[in-house]
Ligand SMILES: [Ca+2]
């Protein structure tokens with residue numbers, strides 16, 4: 001123990017500047033909040049248990065959330081068939097993160113509710129903070145494209161992610177295995193440059209072998225402007241890679257085929273004391289069995305703010321001309337709050353080329 005602390009002293013003494021920049025900025029809003037909480041709680045005990053606290057700083061920080069909803073389906077479609085109303089635990093996450101040694105941290109996140117074993121492990125990466133303003137992630141992580149797909153569901157105002165997020169802003173799954181380099185550069189005068197790139201297998205979350213001989217690349221470059229209570233983000237994203245599409249028969253490899261994709265996207269976000277607005281557009285091509293198909297989609301999302309932490313929600317999201325959904329409703333609790341409620345009515349104007357069954361959601365989230 002003595003030897004360890006001696007070594008630590010030596011390391012810190014030999015690079016005071018590095019030691020100061022040790023607490024690199026968390027790349028995820030969630031991570032920031034969680035560490036702020038821990039710091040706030042830890043503060044009171046600091047004086048009395050200084051030694052204990054120091055030792056405990058290597059202990060994992062545990063956080064997580066539960067999201068549950070009640071859903072009612074309306075028979076507004078033309079097929080005369082409608083889903084039963086149901087209760088659902090939409091997501092449960094347990095997150096462990098912490099420091100290994102100086103400038104080396106880790107994140108492990110699990111979803112114990114996942115119906116399939118390949119859905120249980122979510123984030124699982126080691127992060128290195130040796131480069132200025134950057135974090136290098138090694139392991140399973142979200143691929144970087146656009147705004148919504150990179151963002152934790154805990155911060156969104158819709159029960160269901162946009163079709164753009166699900167169908168255009170990612171490969172097989174939202175997370176994949178590989179390398180990620182994520183940076184935030186303060187430029188002065190309220191501007192910040194944001195850059196992020198991920199190089200992954202492309203075969204999907206928790207798939208340890210790559211089914212194709214190509215890696216997939218997802219990246220985004222953008223800027224944030226901040227003045228008093230106003231924040232504006234603008235970003236441009238791209239994606240390129242391939243994967244094995246399982247075709248119509250999920251369990252039968254006979255109809256599997258290789259799909260090569262290209263994506264370009266832009267995202268705009270405004271956060272103001274009176275409202276939050278976000279919009280994304282993504283276009284691209286899918287190339288499979290010698291045929292090329294153009295794909296595109298967009299969403300516009302507007303959230304009103306009031307002094308009572310409640311407000312209205314409106315969103316439209318599309319995919320080609322085969323999908324158009326309007327989401328109207330209300331919320332209690334802003335994006336970073338622990339207790340949040342959502343009321344979402346989904347008017348499924350076009351769902352698989354036809355009028356869909358509308359859905360009503362009453363949703364609740366507790367974060368801990
Ligand atoms: Ca129906």
Ligand SMILES: [Ca+2]
Pocket residue numbers: 200201202203210211212213214215216242243
């Ligand atoms: Ca691949």
Ligand SMILES: [Ca+2]
Pocket residue numbers: 245246247248249250251252253254255256
């Ligand atoms: Ca198949």
